[in-house]
Amino acid sequence: MSGISTGLKQKLTINECKLNDGQISIVQSNKFEVMLNPSNYSHKQSICYNKKKTLGQLGSENKFNALNSDNVNFSIMIDGTGVVNLPIPGIGSPDVKTQIRQLNSVVYKYDGNDHEPNQVRLLWGSFILFGRLESMTTDFTLFKPNGDPLRAKVNLAFVGFLSKEEEALKANRSSPDLSHLIEVKAGDTLPLLCYQVYKDCSYYREVARVNNLVDFRHLQPGTKLHFPPLR
Template identity: 30%
Template sequence: MFGDLTSAEKLYVEPYLDAAFTRKAPGEKFSALINPASYTCKYEFEYDDTQAGGRSSVKMKFNKIKPQKFTFDFLFDSTGVVKNASILNISVANPFAKPVSVAEQLEGFKKKIIEFKGDTHRPYYLKIHWGTLLFKGVLNQIDIEYKVFATDGTPIRAVAKCAFTESIEDELREAIENKQSSDITHERIFVETDRIDRITEQIYARNEFYVDVAFFNELDSFRNIKPGSKLYFPPLEKQ
């Protein structure tokens, strides 16, 4: 579940106040006590599986790619067995100091990661850093499992199972989206060597829609199109 205790580079999480990740939240970042041995990255693709009446099968029409999801486990420990053994603090660590309680560790985690901010009316946006990983998103679920207890019932070890969902600001999202989909309106400047049926085939993967495209653009003829003309190729469902 968890990796090397002595790793100098710890996984850490930085909270931000805005979706563009330009305004850091006040306070310190959260650093994992122990790096996880693994994490899960989930990709989901959404299709329209509407089936016409009287048909035994359906053609799956691509709709969208859902935001990526990541899951991590964070360890909280006050048994005294697990130490924060990073190079940065190993020389100043006090071996006789009383470990911070699990309750206090979890409270610090909540303040840095999931505390609801009254001024923005929402929890923080989060950046997760670890090695080559840089994930931007929000925490949408946390399950805390208490695993070890003192004789009086006080939890002295817990694991927070966290699920994060990717969050990309609108300008960046629009810049990286695939604009070649046949589900959006395309614009082309017609040149002398073009043929409307070939352009139609490139966009829709079928050329029989060229008559509809000509009608949509109010062309008198699809054979004599003036070079420099601006043509619009609408989504299939709008034709």
């Protein structure tokens, strides 16, 4: 997650953002800047494969289905002692509960208009991720005599909602994870069309079922068939 060196220390910032018709806008008025940058983080990328077997098949070939969303996990320290951030004259240091409340307002707040939690942008130097909070666990490690927390470790997990790979996949209209409507031409067979869409002719029975075909061996030219996404 380390950024490009500019001579100034850059801190990880989490901003609320909005997604409208594919356009992302950053809500600058609602953000959380960490006191101390994470000492490490994990960035998981994974691929979903279709492992469907046909009748009588002993094994299954892993066929590409889709790219899963990115997952990012890291921990941050929140300090209310004034050791990390010097007290602000006349105000003092924000206590741990206040800082966690500020973090919650960005990553955990339920948006009553959209009926879902906030979408956020993680930004640290050259690292950027748009996504949503998946989980947050807070461990309180230091306390005042009255029990109020003075220090906490917050473990955060985010799941990306739009990656460059997903954008490219959506742009590829021939991808087998997208729905297709194909008009039958003379000489077409259902196994052949399945191979053109899925690179696997064995899906012809499933496509026949989806399209309520009684006789899939004799396709009428001009008929439009629906080829669903792979599952």
